[in-house]
Amino acid sequence: MGNSEPVWGIIGGTGLTAIDSLMVDDTLETETVWGAPSAPLRIGRLGGRKVVFLARHGDPHRIPPHRVNYRANIEALRRAGVDRIIAVNAVGSIHPAMTPSSLVLPDQIIDYTWGRAPSFHEENLEHAVHVDFTWPYSESIRDALRAAAAEVGVACHDGGVYACTQGPRLETAAEIRRLEQDGADIVGMTAMPEAVLAREAELDYACLALVVNWAAGRTSEVITMDDIRSNLDAGIGRVLQVLEACLRAD
Template sequence: MLGLIAGTGFYNWEALENQQEKQVYTPYGTATVFVGEVAAPAGRKPVVFLPRHAKNHTIPPHKINYRANIWALQSLGVDKIIAVNAVGSLLKEVPPGSIVLVDDFLDFTYGREHTFFTGGEAGLQHTDMTNCYDRNWQEVIAAAADKAGVPLVKDGIYVCVQGPRFETRAEIRAYAKLGGTVSGMTGVPEVTLANELGLKYGSLALVTNFCCGLASAVSDDEVRAVMAQNTAQLAKILLQLVCAY
């Protein structure tokens, strides 16, 4: 089954029909998801929709219960995840409105519950991250975008920061020098936890603005306008992805 994890500005997917809100109880807390169906040429496909900030955007990035969310998706039968992240661009050549297919990450978060393997009864495991954004799944996502007529920036490097504050100019310069493409606050530990449970994870990063120091300050209205544009393009990709799943 396909799981869709949505971020800032994307709290409901109109294509998801017969939605049922479910509280999923896990060893790490409760996760709220919406289970429904999406119409496809081959029949109706089940999809689990999870707004990571909650449907009213009440949970900041450093307070999200990432372990409960990923555990809940697996318990419902999800084996592939498409995650959507609102991000800022670290590069002039990746302007607002771009959609980035993420291939790797740099992690600058701290204090987050970032593993299921905490020792003791939970055991210990060192999970390989070579293919953390599953390459085969990336190819399926890229093909869906191509079929939808939506261009992607490929091989993106996602820099995950702690939040909820934005980055400083010095931090942005450093992240760009390290090879980052975009900066966001929620991609990690989501991707690593999915890998620990053997779930295939892919991410589309929606660029809403340039990071500080690359352009003049952006207004909330401008960010919302770009996000609305990105979400419309994203919806086209998701429909094709469901058809291919």
């Protein structure tokens, strides 16, 4: 769109359907060739930078992970002029050091989803399209988030493997043991195909993950929504601190 100023996109996950400190200038309801995005785009400024915010699960939160229209979401952000995206994802922890309410900057993904539209390049093609996905997350955005976390004194685990499962149910203890054997550190339901669609759209993309529970079988307790909400409440303020510091520094 010819913007001289970089435009950041923020995709809010569970617990982040709005950013109170975002100074909203416009709210855009839009359609794409893939359908409507999860929610209207909120366009404004955060940390002194132009930001387009999108609630991944809708506002109010109503769309389960396997029914999110990831293609429409990424396309709507691209058409709004976004050239870099920070995705906020709520995850469970497999790694003992990644405790509930802590933040993680994953650097890898293993995709266990099925039946989701995985690409923009599926029909009416002149040739098959393949994108390199060796490193699924933008290192420059990860660097910026890491520096922002250090600036505001928020501990953030640097690196980790995000296992993306289908949902909407949580995993069994046996499934978590399998994911651990595969090398996964955290588990969630929304990393894919969002990350690869951003790559296809040539948008820089990285994930800021908030741990909201121990994964199944990591403790003797059952996972409850009350515990997840409690960890969301405990950690979401730190997520916002890091986001604002990252954008101020850009």
